[in-house]
Amino acid sequence: MRISAPIVESLDSILPDEPLLMMGAGPVPIPAKVAAANGIVINHLGETMSRIIEQVKAMSRYVFQTESSHILGVAGPGSAAMEMAVANLVAPGDNVLSVCNGFFSTRLSEMSERVEGNVTRFVIEEGKAADPLLVEQAIAKYSPKVLTIVQGETSNTVCNNALPEICRAAKAAGCLVIVDAVCTLSTMPLYMDEWGVDAVITGGQKGLSCIPGVSLVAFSEHAWDKITSRQDTLRHWCLDAKLADKFWYQSSYHYTAPVSGIMAIHEALRLVCEETLPGRFDRHLRCSLALQAGIEGLGLSLYADKASRLNSVVGIHVPKGIDQKTILARISNDFKVEISGSFGLDIVRIGQMGEQCRVHNIFRTIHALGSTIQGLDGEANLPRGVAMLEKALQEYQPQFV
Amino acid sequence: MRISAPIVESLDSILPDEPLLMMGAGPVPIPAKVAAANGIVINHLGETMSRIIEQVKAMSRYVFQTESSHILGVAGPGSAAMEMAVANLVAPGDNVLSVCNGFFSTRLSEMSERVEGNVTRFVIEEGKAADPLLVEQAIAKYSPKVLTIVQGETSNTVCNNALPEICRAAKAAGCLVIVDAVCTLSTMPLYMDEWGVDAVITGGQKGLSCIPGVSLVAFSEHAWDKITSRQDTLRHWCLDAKLADKFWYQSSYHYTAPVSGIMAIHEALRLVCEETLPGRFDRHLRCSLALQAGIEGLGLSLYADKASRLNSVVGIHVPKGIDQKTILARISNDFKVEISGSFGLDIVRIGQMGEQCRVHNIFRTIHALGSTIQGLDGEANLPRGVAMLEKALQEYQPQFV
Structure with a gap:
């Protein structure tokens, strides 16, 4: 007996019209x-x-x-x-x-x-x-x-x-x-x-x-x-x-x-x-520090101590009473921003690698994260988050160039 | 001491304006x-x-x-x-x-x-x-x-x-x-x-x-x-x-x-x-048999016996007195068609896989191969090659659909 060809959907119909902004732990958007x-x-x-x-x-x-x-x-x-x-x-x-x-x-x-x-x-x-x-x-x-x-x-x-x-x-x-x-x-x-x-x-x-x-x-x-x-x-x-x-x-x-x-x-x-390595290191550090400031501005707390914190991927404690998977589902459904969970830890992760690490992407992500938490009846001070993000961007002193 | 960034050429300047038609043993052109x-x-x-x-x-x-x-x-x-x-x-x-x-x-x-x-x-x-x-x-x-x-x-x-x-x-x-x-x-x-x-x-x-x-x-x-x-x-x-x-x-x-x-x-x-498998098997068989007929029409001989001949890649004895590497260089330089040598054998190979296996590609390849051999003072009967290719295409009886 021969096997028949399956009926398949076109890629276009499977892929969303508005692509998700990939702000997880990778893959990241490509130029x-x-x-x-x-x-x-x-x-x-x-x-x-x-x-x-x-x-x-x-x-x-x-x-x-x-x-x-x-x-x-x-x-x-x-x-x-x-x-x-x-x-x-x-x-x-x-x-x-x-x-x-x-x-x-x-x-x-x-x-x-x-x-x-x-x-x-x-x-x-x-x-x-x-x-x-x-x-x-x-x-x-x-x-x-x-x-x-x-x-x-x-x-x-x-x-x-x-x-x-x-x-x-x-x-x-x-x-x-x-x-x-x-x-x-x-x-x-x-x-x-x-x-x-x-x-x-x-x-x-x-x-x-x-x-x-x-x-x-x-x-x-x-x-x-x-x-x-x-x-x-x-x-x-x-x-x-x-x-x-x-x-x-x-x-x-x-x-x-x-x-x-x-x-x-x-x-x-x-x-x-x-871009040069120094230029790139500064772009990453500036954006990541601003993202971290924005997250703390929202009232959320970061997972890793400052001394051992990886800037390429930022880990955030899931606020008490809110489910990690619900955050991930809501932020992608409602805001078309994709962030990651983790391997067993109760954190969500936001990537800051390559093209993720652009000012407009961080603003969009902070807004999406803050709004998602608010939508789940959690506390997130969005104006303060955005303000602290902006302040960190402005105050950053290049360290590498 | 730090390593400096190299000066590189852009891909555009490295890649030829007219891409080579890949008719070798792979990779093949992609749709x-x-x-x-x-x-x-x-x-x-x-x-x-x-x-x-x-x-x-x-x-x-x-x-x-x-x-x-x-x-x-x-x-x-x-x-x-x-x-x-x-x-x-x-x-x-x-x-x-x-x-x-x-x-x-x-x-x-x-x-x-x-x-x-x-x-x-x-x-x-x-x-x-x-x-x-x-x-x-x-x-x-x-x-x-x-x-x-x-x-x-x-x-x-x-x-x-x-x-x-x-x-x-x-x-x-x-x-x-x-x-x-x-x-x-x-x-x-x-x-x-x-x-x-x-x-x-x-x-x-x-x-x-x-x-x-x-x-x-x-x-x-x-x-x-x-x-x-x-x-x-x-x-x-x-x-x-x-x-x-x-x-x-x-x-x-x-x-x-x-x-x-x-x-x-x-x-x-x-x-x-x-395309369906039967349709695809017929396309490949028809094109490959026509290519083989065209090659024999040129006056060249095929490497494998008919009984054990692979249609996906066709091997051709290099005509006496002509150098294999020279054929490969000339056919790509003069005709923008790329075919393959082999691993130690004195043959050249033409692929008939996927997109290679299209009527227009075979005509172009037969013409390029025949002209290359002629240009190297070898014998290649191009009119007969093209005629036999065409005849084989016309006479092919579908075996799978």
Whole structure:
């Protein structure tokens, strides 16, 4: 018996006429140039693609702040870039210290276990950043060959501000450091070479304001030495860095590259270079601080302490007596603004990554959030929220340019 | 020292004003609807995405010709879908019989070895299809738990026509069959349930005429039983089918789905459903046979025997005294038509997949190929080539509708 074709609705009828403004924890809105580039397909090999790849690598070196010649694109989600870093740097039996601040940092530890690392989880108190002294003690105790850590833990909006000190301690102990910068890269400082990071991972759909599904990973020379000196064969084929190097540095073939996604990431990186990193860091910090001031102006409270607060994604305690899921449903239905819940915590999250981080988007979001809470019989002082947002915008002093 | 931003050329200045017509072994041109859909980013979770995913699965069941409720999307190339099938179905120590007709079928055997399968390669004479009786004997000899095979070997244009008989022999011996249908799905018959295939793999950028970077894999109930009954933990995290099932069947989270790519594949599948499989099989067969007639009309000879010739990608012996690379360079420079070389063989390859397979594209390609050969002082009878192409188009009798 043959299977018949189903009757399907057109995408147009499924997608809402007025698109939702994506102010959640990602994906984020993409610039028009990125969307247009993502519609282009050319040959995955040959001279034209080589020129584009060269530029993607050159721009990546700027965005990652590294001279490394081991930056690889990954046809896959940010999680595939995480898995690529782990699978290539964690050899079976290696001691791994995983700094676990939440959902995504724990994913790094799980991936490390799957490739037979001997993993110790260094679990941080919920809502806090890693203390560099305690991490240093753990490094001394467990002698890890690899340390995994997130710069920003998207799941609960905690930022590991002490990343430079932690990298320094690891380096002193001869330990490689893998940093997940999926939501942070290009939104706040990360100086790969200066800080001595050995692998930095990023996805497309967060800080870079690109599409989900094409990611980047940068390896240091030290990391690359370990990769090339490994004698065992990786279980992974697509994520084998030595195979990927054929495409990214030897104009040769690994698998068919995600051509349109590479075009999109080319444009996303170009926009970062044009804005400059300092300009971008200031835009993100200004908008995020203003958003935070606006939220506090409404009378709501932020989840993470100021000292360990991630600016790329802002977490807000759900007001007592109101249901988190109801807030999310109402804000998208009534105001066409989409924000996120979390993984088990009673918070809602607002993203401030890439195109999310624009003044008009923050005003719209504060208004939508305040009105939603009011509509649910909660208290939200909208005039004060908007005023504090505006005041923070005006008073911001550039720190990076 | 900080790294400065590089000076980059704009994509517009790198991409040629007149795009090359992609008539190689993939990627292939994409329909306008697919390109437009690939520019859309929405939330990767939630009701809108769920409706789109339901339609992608329903349309996939038609295109794969299966009632299976284990069709998964993969954020990655066709090779990632291959690796997903292998990693989930080949347990360490399993006997695997890999039918090797060339480059891509051998890749399946390499992936099987990496996940610790006990692999026997059944190597087919260059240019020939697998003989079902010999495969049956090999199954009896090696008692494999898994057999890997390609429907069409893109690298050398050989088609394993006896796939139904081979699947039947494997099934009788209790062996799971993994079929790579990256270049063939929707271009020629493949009836997953009827033939008893346990895993079918396809990529975006070939038969489906979609973007490279988002792929599909369909598992049979029998295959799924093996996946769910495995007690060991896969080394692979992104390609773990049990984790992917959370997103594709449980409206839950695995990794951030490649939203725009899923939109694109939705449209690519919708166009297949609209054209119908029989209509599409006939379009492909008619165009490919006409192309083959045109090539022979030019006076060139085809690589694969008629009995084992893949219609999706046509291989042509390079005429004596002419250099393969020179043909490829000239045809793209002078005629803006891109065709492929091969992996070590002295052939050029012309694709007939999806949008490549249109009458106007074949005429343009035959003209470009014949003129290129003439320009290189080779012999090519263009009037006869074009006449035979036209004759074959006119005389084609639909076989599927």
